[in-house]
Amino acid sequence: MNADFIEAPEELEKITSRVDNNTYQKIHSEFDVDNDYVSIQKIKVTLNGLNISEAEIEVLFEEIKELFLADGKYEVLERNLMLGLKKVLK
Template identity: 45%
Template sequence: MKLNLLFVPHYMKTMDWTRDELVAYILLFAAHSDFKEDNRERDVIISKVDMNTFQDIHDEFDGDNDYQGIQKILTSLRQHNYDKDDVSLLLADIKTLFFSDGEFNINERNMLKSLERLFKSL
């Protein structure tokens, strides 16, 4: 059986997220770096987006694996033409999220480094 290497899942071509939905997804992705999402992290995310956006994106996030999440993030960042200033603001939000519980653990540090590398690839 030959694999069609040109097959691109729908979420890699285009995303119909708003910028708020993208931010919510990225922050949820980051929050799950330690495999849990605590109330303080949830509060940070909800401070950036409205509750309906948070819930809709959370439902979508729950159905995605890491690979799908990364592809969705990259596709949407490109569609919204994120530049270095936008990425800097996004990284500041991610750091706020990580420090919301008073600690910055090794999983969170590794996630921050990974997201920084990912965002540089844009």
Template identity: 40%
Template sequence: MNTSNEWTREVLEGYIFIYVANADFQESYEEREIISEKIDAATSAKLHREFEKDNDNQSITKIQDAIARLGYTADEKKQLIEEVKNLLTADGQFDAAEKGIYAALKRVIV
């Protein structure tokens, strides 16, 4: 699962959620719960391993490429951004690192 050319929407969104949850270098319990609602445990484990190998530029490039390839509509992109914000605030915090990731992803996705 090392190329975004093979990702489904579910896998892409799982990767985005893992990327976002690690904005502050720590996945909270609440964030892990939301991720588990998006993707199954096996996919989550694979995506976590992939995410750990990727640098920030690789992650953003994979997300951009998959968004373009999978043909998200404007409304679907807005919904995805809203889900990202919900994940970022799930632990009751929205710190500077999380705000930065949110702003960057908003530009990448929308």
């Protein structure tokens, strides 16, 4: 799931600096076949299962924004995804 439908090399580098390539490929393949609703449900279930605090969710949103900015742009689709995620996950 990429907000602007483009996986910039800088964004991919940022992701793979945090997780190994096998994990990235597994998650990418899984979310690639999901529709938006299913993807959001998976995110919600995971966050609820991990008992993530509001403070930790805020940190997560900051990390997502850093990822979006990795290519030097903060596209409208990325902003809209961020707003939508905040509404759903808070």
